[in-house]
Amino acid sequence: MNPKRKQRLLIVLFIVIGVGVAVGLTLFALNQNINLFYSPTQIAAGEAPEGTRIRAGGMVVDGSVQRSTESLAVSFDITDYEKTVRVEYTGILPDLFREGQGIVAQGELDSRGVLQAVEVLAKHDENYMPPEVADALEKAGKMPKPAGQEFNK
């Protein structure tokens, strides 16, 4: 390779590596701010600010969903398998909302530590399967469960 090409190759490598390092360090410094939501563990540790709009994400705890009989109000617990946060919401839930399903709720933490949600989004995992397979796995008790850390990065 002639010296001129070699020099240009080095410049190109320098650009790619330099930008990579710079962006990597920036993202590392911003790490927490890039997360879409706080996990229940972070909320329990007081990392989430009170009284401002935040998002909380976790799995809906089995048997925790309570629906009001006269309104659309619903309340449930979300967990990352370490800590649990209560969520209260009035409105229509997404189709995928169910117990054992990952969700992301947007709202404010009140003084009791309950998230007053204004929006609830369903988070699904990367496992897809036909209904028959899901039934069979369910019966055998081998349904894949997303790892607990998935809500706690």
Place this chain on the structure above:
Amino acid sequence: MSDKKWMPRWFYQLASPRWCYQICGKLLPWFTALALGLLIGGTIWALVFAPADYQQGNSFRIIYLHVPSAILAQSCYMLMAIAGAIGLIWKMKVADMVAKSCAPIGASLAVLALLTGAIWGKPTWGSWWVWDARLTSMLILFFLYLGVMALNSAIESESTAAQATAVLALVGLVNIPIIKYSVEWWNTLHQPATFKLTEKPAMPVEMWLPLLVMVIGFYAFFAVTLMMRLRNEILRRERRAGWVKELLLSKSAV
């Protein structure tokens, strides 16, 4: 030149616009047939024969459009950046033309990935758009394509334009691993990848096989559009060359 021996002859010939034009012309019908066959077969397989998902039902089938377009949008960007780098270092005209031809295709694929993602997001997540790391970095990829296209057309001199866009493309290359690993590094609404290089896919074979067909079909389709654009670009830029004039004369004589 001693370092030329380990590369086949046809590879060097690709650097000549005239040869590249002819080789692309020979490959085009094969890739067109491959792309048509795979995309039509894959679509029918995906929409009719593949099973529905146990949670999402039929709305999950949009994965067969969403995943290939997202993969291709990123592959196309990498090709654009690598071709740009080759153009920068070796001053190879054809590489510059490849990089220039990639941008509009990649931008359309990014739009397709973002749109199908939004259409999928509404019924499953309950929202068209969320500012999570995956969606945002994909949107940045789309803006990078727009930036490359705008920069290229803003500079009059072809070689300066190619240099400037190659630098921009190389700077933007950092976004590709961010898109890929965004779902692993941060809490996102977007689910992690179903396909991993090291593990078996998180879906049964009757679901991922049509997806694989669609991905390969998208690659073939990408090759077709790229070669067509490249041939146009070669003719446009070499319009003063003798062989182009001959070619046009022989075409108009028929």
